[in-house]
Amino acid sequence: MTDDCIFCKIVAKQVPSFTVYEDEKFMAFLDIHPNSKGHTLVIPKEHTQWTWEVPNFGVYWEVAKIVALAAMKSLDAKWVNFLTAGLGVPHSHIHVVPRFENDGQPEFPTMIGGKTPDENEMKEIAEKIRVAIPEFLPKKEESKVEETTEEETKIQLSKEDIAWLKRQAGLE
Numbered sequence: 701m702t703d704d705c706i707f708c709k710i711v712a713k714q715v716p717s718f719t720v721y722e723d724e725k726f727m728a729f730l731d732i733h734p735n736s737k738g739h740t741l742v743i744p745k746e747h748t749q750w751t752w753e754v755p756n757f758g759v760y761w762e763v764a765k766i767v768a769l770a771a772m773k774s775l776d777a778k779w780v781n782f783l784t785a786g787l788g789v790p791h792s793h794i795h796v797v798p799r800f801e802n803d804g805q806p807e808f809p810t811m812i813g814g815k816t817p818d819e820n821e822m823k824e825i826a827e828k829i830r831v832a833i834p835e836f837l838p839k840k841e842e843s844k845v846e847e848t849t850e851e852e853t854k855i856q857l858s859k860e861d862i863a864w865l866k867r868q869a870g871l872e
């Protein structure tokens with residue numbers, strides 16, 4: 701926690717946010733100067749300035765993907781931009797910017813920030829995305845497959861495979 705960091709204050713719930721996702725390590729909430737409807741910021745709870753400094757970098761981006769899929773589904777967006785820098789607020793954040801048919805923005809949105817919608821509208825958008833999130837969370841069976849261990853790999857090797865590997869290694 702850095703005392704003067706607005707995102708750390710959001711994590712600590714000292715500053716309110718329109719939260720769409722939260723787990724032990726990450727959090728996602730609406731950007732209050734959105735570049736499009738549903739523009740969300742995904743942050744690590746632990747303060748680091750740069751995205752590459754975030755521990756569990758892959759998991760971080762998985763969270764961004766879940767938020768993106770939920771935003772696309774719930775807001776009927778066509779596609780999303782993922783953008784990240786680390787300058788505006790020096791607490792790592794991935795912008796998830798939903799994009800809409802004929803939204804007039806170039807491939808990479810201008811990121812000049814829009815007008816803050818009124819509170820009710822923000823609440824409504826956050827609620828829509830939040831409700832859509834569970835559908836995109838990894839299923840238990842799927843995560844089992846991803847967690848294929850070395851042991852399972854060994855079991856799948858045939859005698860021929862092992863012999864070939866040994867020859868390659870100069871053991872036979």
Ligand SMILES: [Zn+2]
Nearest residue numbers: 705708747791
């Ligand atoms: Zn921070």
